[in-house]
Amino acid sequence: MSEDANGRRGFLQVVAGLSAAAVGALAAIPGVGVIIDPLLRRRKSAGGFLPIGDASQLSDDGPVSLPVIGELVDAWTRAPEVQLGTVWLQKGEGDEVKAMTAECPHLGCKIGYDGEQDHFYCPCHKSSFGLDGSVNDGPSPRAMDPLEARVRDGVIEVRFKRFRTQGEEPVEIG
């Protein structure tokens, strides 16, 4: 094969290689953005207090659970009134109210209350919590996550947040 032919071969190989790379770049690189889009998307914390029910629903006999209703933005949908989560409420001193989220810090199952044993428990992996939320038993790495709550004009209001599971300190999802 002549030197000329070798030079042409080399040139064609470079052209083929670069073109293949260009096809890949046009098709694949923008696709990475689509795939990792959820990592780039950060939800803003709703932040404000949400009214969740009448204070008369609180009881001296034990914790009460109430749904939290609020606005939810999910992909393209903005739903004005949907359930965002559930909170456990207990009467505090005087007008105070104590709120904890019902999501287990272990792996996220919904925490229930056992009236007989007077403790909170998670049905999935058997974590149990005292009435103050502290871990009694089981795999939960931290106490039930507390939420800011108050009573205004006879209405219970909660600043609702969701937290990542695992970890000894609560980290808000967002």
Add this chain to the structure above:
Amino acid sequence: MLGRVRAFFDERFGFAELMRQAYDEQIEGGPRWGYVFFNAFVVMFVVQALTGALLMLTYTPEIGSAWSSVFYIQHRVTNGWFVRGMHAWGAQAMLLVLAMHMVQSVWYGAYKKPREGNFWVLLALLHLVLGALISGLRLPWDQLSYWALWVELNIAASMPVIGQPLYELIAGGPVLGQSTLTRLYTIHVIVLPVIMFKMIFLMWWMKKKHGRALPEWVKPEGAGRAWPGQWARDLVFVVGVLGAVAVVTAMVGGGAELESPADPYRDFPARPEWFILPLFKLRKLFPASLEIVATAVIPGAIVIFFAALPFLDRKIADKPMARLKWVAPFAVLGLGLAALTQMSYADDAADEEYQESRAAADVIRDRSIELAGWGIPPEGPLAMLANDPMTRGREVYAQYCSSCHVLSREGEREAPDHTGMGSRQWLIALMHAPQDDHFFGLVDLDERMPRQNRRISDEELEAIAELLYSWGREDQDPDDVDHELAESGRRKFESKCMSCHVYEGDGDFDGTGGPNLTGYGSRTWIFRQIDRPESETQYGELNDMPAFNDQLSPHDIRMATAFLRLQRFEDIDFEPGDLEEAEPEAEADAEDE
């Protein structure tokens, strides 16, 4: 080290042998540009599979969400617009690449024995790509998707014998609905791609079996390896095509187009995509009784001609000019398609009705995108539009109000103009010349309000206008009322206007003096005016406007009301200077009393 890793895997998977076979493929006559089309098609098929899978990460084939998910891809997902554009325009480019391959096959006579199968597979692929294009472009479930599909399925249903079953098999039911979308989606993302993949595999196998079809008149000189000459040509061509697709993607509004969401009850000037446009025009050239000629007979004859060509044109090795009677029909077909397309564009360019409905569709499309940006309600994008005064209110207005009222220079002038209605400027102009044609000049009223600037100074009229303006203000509006001015207007109003007008229950209102101005310009007042203008809260016995409570739902009246109330933030669009000129005699009479 790397060499040993490579050797380990090669021993097990045999990549090196695979690549060697691909590289060493012997090409008769050596690499040439004429061979690039099919390989380019295969590469583009892979790109389509990739971009399609990326779109599937977001797209939702549900009629209440499909449009929203495509909106989300187009306007929210990182690079979503680009991937969508590459997928939509890339598929159309594939059609062109296949067409070029077909032209090349005819030119070379590449379909001759034993290569008839190659040509048939090519023909089948062309139809599969068309099917994928049509099914894919209908997935956004926007107005174009819906109406184009509806027409296409109705054409399918008009075919003899198989028409109706074919229609119902694709539509999944008697009319378009959820089953239609689910079926289209399944056809698009799995059925057609799998068949195309098998066709591509078959083509690859036949090329291996028969070799390249190079006629003798091309004068092949020996043979050549595929690598790197053919590979370089193939890939350069693909880069050129994909580059052009990327440019189109970037130019056409960033991505592919998205009309407003599909609505079976909102009309739309549907036009098919460019590759169906010739058929669209062809159908228009035939009277309804001969429609089948355009929709089935002619296209069917063309396809049958293509399929039979390998049997008709048997003279192997003849130059295209020697086979003119077989090559010429393709030139005629190409010219015919181009001419029909051009005629169709020319029709629309000259069609004012089309331009108008296209402009109206543009307004709703832009508004849909704007509204969706704030979040789409769970009830879906149609609920979003139905609850939007700017969309639904405008539509109700256009249908029911503009036969008597003028707004933004549109409509018949028989009653007061609505442009700037309720604004200070409009109120002052009204008080200056109530009997101008822009106000009550053309209305058949028993009592006619005289020019107020003859008895009230301009400053005082300004104060009264401020008062009237304040009555229409709502809590969500900006606090732009001059309360001090309005208060002085109130004193003026009470002394000068209440001999004819009622305000907050006070004043002389026996149903004949003048309209009740309690809450004038507020939503409640406008709603009642549309709902029952003859009620005592409005014009009473004086009224000359039809009531709409039996024609419009309360929701639609609310939408029209909210739409109209926005006019208080607009300016009037006629010169207040005109008013001095206009003085109908009726006004002069009223003045004398």
